[in-house]
Amino acid sequence: MHDALTSPARQRTTAAAPAGAIWPVALEDASFAAGDKTLIDRLSLQLTPGLRSIVMGPNGAGKSLLLRLVAGLLRPSAGRVTFAGQPLDETLRRRVAIVFQRPVLLRRSVAANLTHALKTYGVPRGQRAQRLDELLSLGQLESIADSPARVLSGGEQQRLSMVRALAAEPDLLLLDEPTASLDPQATAAIEALVSQAAAKGVKIVMVTHDRGQALRLADEVLFLHRGQLAERAPAETFFAQPQSAAAQAYLEGRLLL
């Protein structure tokens, strides 16, 4: 018995590509500017498989931009983003998946959204039906497989976005506040999917404002402030003894002006 995260296709992909071929994922002095405003400022960091990394920081700190830079959706205006020393290319791109805060769903049924993703990710036609069943089961979406995706509840839409991202069988899953507007039940379902993916070896980098969620999920915290990495620490250390003044202020609920 296997599920969507350990399907034969995934095992084959993993076997075909040398393990860790995308690692480390690195930002090297990466900056991103819009007009004359620098939003990410000479940021350097390395991501390696294993730890669940939670990105925290006040609004405007550059958290979402960081994910978009890693996902290759934005190009740094200076510095670079590399995967095992190489820039992101078409092959590597499919090993990095991203889930947005506001789900972007095609104007199709739930099943058709997933089938589209499987086709786009290059899954052979003969394997798509089986993979679709696995993904529907993973997201507990079987009963609404034929419903138009855009009439689903917020939680269902985000579950669909999650399993669609996992359809890529990514090595790195980037999550941009995926539970920002969800109720506790829907949040729990998303967190379960995140934990399940992490347990299967998918590297998680997740942005959240929710301290409780960070406590539940984080192995380490990356704290961003004004486009810079102000602090990076194991979760327990970060919450117990934040080192940077910005993180201390943030955790105390003070406004970072």
Place this chain on the structure above:
Amino acid sequence: MQDFGAAFGQAFALILSGDADLMEIIALSLRVTILAVAMACAIGLPLGALLAVGRFPGRGAATVFVNALMGLPPVVVGLGVYLLLSSAGPLGVLQLLYTPTAMVIAQTILVTPIVAALTRQVVEDLHAEYDELLRSMGARRLGVIATLLWDARYSLLTTALAGLGRALAEVGAVIIVGGNINHVTRVMTTTIALETSKGNLSLALGLGIILVGLSILVNGLVMGLRGSAARLAYA
């Protein structure tokens, strides 16, 4: 001059009797129009999508050009196609002038810019919404276009119906390249023009009523499609 009321009466009588000439004219009109719209969609949908998604030099100018072509005067298109297809023209050898095929060509030229320009707008809006998702999935250009065209299908059907409305009501181009030949190239609009000038108002009115009816039907379809799509959250 016929009595106005009597003309209306005769027109309805013609419609209800299923007059053979009337039916032949309606059938040819629909055949020419539907073929032209189908060809315009085959060209205009991918062209519009390419203008929406493509990043190439001259894209802005091409967009302005296509938009400008929406206002092409039908008689000018008719004249252009006439010159192409006349025996002295470059395509004269095909002997298509005064045939339904010539009418299809003229209407295709008229409708394609409408389909392309409206498609560009619809697809561009949808692309703005899907862009990050599709790029993050590593979708290739053709895949992106196919996804956008399929997901915009209800809006694009509306576009096609707008083209159908234009083609159905068009008279200037088809009368030049078709010649309004009885039982060969006579369609509703050209017949209305001819019969009105002859004073035979009943046939002209009968066709006019059917034409207006078809126009209402097309608009009703557009509204219905929009409503269904919105209800199903596919809009």
